[in-house]
Amino acid sequence: MGFGKMFLLNLGLLITVAYLANVIYKYAFTKISFRMNYILSVVLFIFAGWICMKFGFQLSDNVIFDLRIVPLIIASAVYAQPFTLLIIGVGIGLARLTLGVNDAAIAGLINLSILGVVCAGLNIWMRRSKYRLAVKGLITIAIVNVINTINISVFGVIPVKTYMLEIMPITLPLTLVLSAAFALILWDFQLERRQTLELKHANELLRKQTEELRTAKIVLEERARQLAQASQYKSEFLANMSHELRTPLNSIINLAQIISENESGDGEEADEDTPNYGMIIYKSGQDLLGLINDVLDFSKVEAGKLEVIQEEVVIAEMAQIMEMHFEHAANQKEINFEIRIESGLPCTILSDAQRIGQILRNLLSNAFKFTHRGQIKLEIRKAGFEDMQRGEWIIFAVTDTGIGIPEDKHTTIFEAFRQADGSISRKYGGTGLGLPISRDLARLLGGFIRLQSKEGLGSTFSLYLPLTPDLRGNEPPAPVREKAMRLL
Template sequence: MTYGSEHMGFGKMFLLNLGLLITVAYLVNVIYKYAFTKISFKINYFLSLALFIFAGWVCMKFGFQLNKDVIFDLRVVPLIIASGVYMQPLALMVIGVGIGLARLTFGVNDAAIAGLINLSILGVVCAGLSIWMRRSNYRLIVKGAITIGIVNILNTINIAVFGVLPMKKYMLEIVPVTFPLTLVLSVVFALILWDFQIERRQTLELKYANELLRKQTEELRTAKIVLEERANQLALASQYKSEFLANMSHELRTPLNGIINLAQIISESEGGDEAANGDDTPNYGTIIYKSGQDLLKLINDILDLSKVEAGRLEVVQEDVVIAEMAQMLDMHFEHAADRKNVAFEIRIEEGLPCTILSDAQRIGQILRNLLSNAFKFTEKGQVKLEIRKTGASDMMQGEWIVFAVTDTGIGIPEDKHTTIFEAFRQADGSISRKYGGTGLGLPISRDLARLLGGFIRLQSKVGLGSTFSLYLPLTSEMKEQGTREIDPIKTDTVALGSHS
């Protein structure tokens, strides 16, 4: 065989090897897509090792046979590719030894033994290169180029040392042809396989993302169903509770009113008898009467709160005379102010309309709650009710009337301005023990204010007293909008807070 024909033979066979490797890679990709994903991981792993060894055997089967014993081919290429695929060094050594043993299937001779030694050494080297690639910070393309170069150079040296051809002939006649071809075709196949890998990786990532999205969607759907069922159960239970309490209004109040009336009669009778006899024994009728009044107020508060929650509390729109409202409140709290020796003042701003369209009963209920709190928590100083229109300092749009209740009492910590509007909550647990009360006054007042189209705003500091302002709309447009356009939390005050 002439030197020129050898060159042509190397080129044709190496290109044939490359085509076969591409075909094998494509078939493996198809088989993996439709078969490997359905089998266990261990079987999948061992089959992949066998495929790399098979690819090396195919290269030798269709390699360039220099003589009856010596075969030149691209059997190192599958080993190079495997070094970038497997993270376990042992797998690369198995592939190297496996391809070397596959060489023995074409005949056991000195050339075959040299091929086994060569591939075994390359397997160990590729295992070391795999460890280096995992720990190195170089780009993948740089690590791949270094690996291809090292394996091809070492392959050439091994053949020169362990091969059966004379070293001079091999180095001067064969290496100048086989080394560039092997190097270039290794790079070409690596790039082709890399493109395959990118496409397969994208497909797998998309499949994984779709599966994950499907599972998350299913979990969200299940969680939504469970939450909806629980929400419906809670809403139904709350509705039953609210309707029960709202319907119990007559049943609770009727016997209690009878007890209170009888206690009042007994109290009046005891008062006359004790005055006549000069007896200082406890006035039990008075105690029963006062306890009954307290219980009735508590029941009324609970029923009002339940009616609001059940949506059964009606608001009656009528003309409310502001002066009459102020006079009634003055008469109601006059004795409380005298008893506690606290100054009580009501101021009505000039220019206010004589009447406003709202519910007089609910306005009175809110203001009585606010004034009761003010007197309860004020030991000295004054309590003041100011009725005015909103000004520039209120930072409000539209026309509003303000009923501001100011006291010089104990004040409220800023971190409690929202908590105290929750039912049965106090600014401090000790307050209920010292001052009494259930914590229902302000939640009811807040809900009533909303029903009237307004809201309650709080300004308070500990030790400096508090100001509770009831804002009610003066125009029907503002009444319809209610509090949807109001965000008093963003001002220097806190909405819907008090120290009930």
């Protein structure tokens, strides 16, 4: 009965050690490195073997019977490196020496060292074998217990006959049963722990999915808000467009009717205001054509069908065209219109003359529209160090002394269908497409538009174009583009 009680006590101690090890692992081992975790687990297995010996059945002053081989059996199914099992076997054998150095302790060291080698071989076999884990575990338990019995009979200090006839018939079945029982308890314990970890992982996955759904909902709500805002902008645009189209159309219809009535008179001379009517009709038609062209250009840019042509653009000629185009408007509004070309510029650049002219006309038209007194200046110069971080750029800067633009509207005015003042009854006309079209055309030319303006202090719109553009990219280099966006 002494063997049974002590072996059951060993089993209880092993279960306690396993439970404490799980608690320590849960709250401490997970916070340390893998290498240190590995070393501590090996020490734990050796400690489990030592505590079995410490509370084992003492047959005599030197001979102790216990379940020290059980931690080694469990380790053979835990570790992937066979050499680790040899370390655990030798470690448990050396731990036996702490309880007294004698012949029995030396025999125990030899026995555990041999069992460490055996378990290392069984570990390799288990990883390569296709048997079920339960079958492999039972085979390992049986082999280790049988070899342990043989080692004790060969190396032990107890006479072979006495051991084989009186002790082994009791210890071997007990060790087999208790080893299997402890392995089963650990397996069930690990199964429950695995289920807990799987449940924890499922909860974490569910939490992440919930967070992703919440984020997606926020994104969708923001997208819905943007769509609603875009719908509002387009509604304002259509209202503005209807107003802008109605004005020149009414002028054309009404004046054409007046001319028709004058011409249908019985030989009466034409009204002396008829030439003025014709001029108004011409101007209204030009305004109407400009509106339609803006809409068509914007739709082409949005569809990606607006193409640019690489050709030599004469800078002086472009300046002369702008002067001729806006000279009359400057005289009418009594505004000083000045064009400056920096010395040292190349005579020509490689770009699209039509698109450059379209951008400059949009910028200058806005300048004349919003400037009532003072001056408007078109300056053509080469970008200096303070303008760009790298690369060679030419700048077409349109500066006016007009009403200016509030800082919170600097980005808004470059959005399609948006204006600084979106109401129909605003003082200044227009559809709000000029600047978005100019911005997109600048990108197609490999450049961008930069704005500097304060409300009441005028504005400067600067068109940046590369002197050696790469039209395939259709965008300026990243540092230039980022700086431009910060300035807008």
